[in-house]
Amino acid sequence: MIPAQQDDDATDDDLTVLEARIEATGRRLDRALAEAFPDLSRARLQALLALGAVTVDGEPVTTASAKARAGLYAVTVPALISATPLPQAIPLTVLYEDEDLIVIDKAAGMAAHPAPGTPDGTLVNALLAHCGDSLSGIGGVARPGIVHRLDKDTSGVMVAAKSDRAHAGLSALFATHDIERTYIALTRGAPNPAKGRIESRLGRSNTDRKKMAVLRTGGREAITDYVVQAVYGTPAKPGASPMAARIACTLHTGRTHQIRVHMASKGAPILGDATYGSGSPAVPVRAAIAEAGLTRQALHAAVLGFVHPITRAAMRFETPLPQDMTALEALLADL
Known part of the structure; x- marks a missing residue:
């Protein structure tokens, strides 16, 4: 299982909010939403429900199997990132590095990882060039090594994992808030x-x-x-x-x-x-x-x-x- 990413001061850009009114009630919510939002698969809607990205009349709904109620539904859909980030020789201020992790002083204006509107020039691109194949892959294709994030325009200290064992350990520390x-x-x-x-x-x-x-x-x-x-x-x-x-x-x-x-x-x-x-x-x-x-x-x-x-x-x-x-x-x- 992939460890949950820690939010920190992260930002979510280029979100799309879809709205539709559902009048009929009594059906499973995910089925009713799939009919109301035909461009989204039922599986995608179930995932968005679990993330708290669906509201009815401004109130979050999260249970796919619940009965739909009449009202105005809004679904917040983050854009999909499909491109695999490439290494880029971007200067980094490295505070510490060993075979398991690297600590950097991130400059303002650098996103932690690729996102809509920021396909490259990110910390991930820089780490891929700096660390090569040693960067932990647990974070997924788009976020290798990333265990926590700072907003693009927030500067300061970040740690990234170079080994899978460090990634798991750091993720556990962030999950339990055992971090200063x-x-x-x-x-x-x-x-x-x-x-x-x-x-x-x-x-x-x-x-x-x-x-x-x-x-x-x-x-x-x-x-x-x-x-x-x-x-x-x-x-x-x-x-x-x-x-x-x-x-x-x-x-x-x-x-x-x-x-x-x-x-x-x-x-x-x-x-x-x-x-x-x-x-x-x-x-x-x-x-x-x-x-x-x-x-x-x-x-x-x-x-x-x-x-x-x-x-x-x-x-x-x-x-x-x-x-x-x-x-x-x-x-x-x-x-």
């Missing part, structure tokens, strides 16, 4: 209180299936500890939030876009986040973003710690902020 993961985020405003834990359910938004959201029911448990390390910009009123802040976020789960959604839910979205950064930063902050040349969310996976799955040695890697976030933080400090 700390991210640094630059945010609009600051969360209140300045230190705390966010516990919620995260899942696909009922209003925009390409986004994640905090849900009252359904979804998956998501836990983030955060601490405000610095604030920038004098608040306009006493007790008001500062213009920006530097936040350290420690993950206890690894859900899609977890930190980005959690910070937004605390009223402190990550600067530069076009998906979850509702509202506009103060004018001086916008000017600082432009001057720093930040064109992505200001989020960096700074720390990754784990027990080596083969040698059992304690491993811990920490990397500084990349140039765009360093420049932005320096400019924010002068506000």
Whole structure:
């Protein structure tokens, strides 16, 4: 069995949402959906149901054998990736490497693996060139060696498996959350209180299936500890939030876009986040973003710690902020 991929701060691009209304009830749900969506096979629909990619009137449905009820059904279909990735000689910042695994400092703008809209130029392409045939194949044709993911525009520390035994061991560590993961985020405003834990359910938004959201029911448990390390910009009123802040976020789960959604839910979205950064930063902050040349969310996976799955040695890697976030933080400090 292939170990489950860990979500971390992954993104899912080029999703297609199909909609159809089902009036008749009483039939098995998968059969009714197959008639309503003739371009999707019944087996494909069963798989999408199991993934929570089907809703009726905005409510997720997951049981293929359940009776269909009348309503508007939406099916979120990720595009299929059929091409086998090819090795590409892309420079990598390697922090550690042995015969079983490799740790790299991923640059912003590099996707973890091929996906719709990003067929190459990914970490997988680079690893195939760097590691050759030693890269673990457990992750499948499109994702060899990948045991967790960072969003394309999130920089920072990632580990990949070079051997199947390391892949299985690392996947187990991520599945049980026996991994130290700390991210640094630059945010609009600051969360209140300045230190705390966010516990919620995260899942696909009922209003925009390409986004994640905090849900009252359904979804998956998501836990983030955060601490405000610095604030920038004098608040306009006493007790008001500062213009920006530097936040350290420690993950206890690894859900899609977890930190980005959690910070937004605390009223402190990550600067530069076009998906979850509702509202506009103060004018001086916008000017600082432009001057720093930040064109992505200001989020960096700074720390990754784990027990080596083969040698059992304690491993811990920490990397500084990349140039765009360093420049932005320096400019924010002068506000």
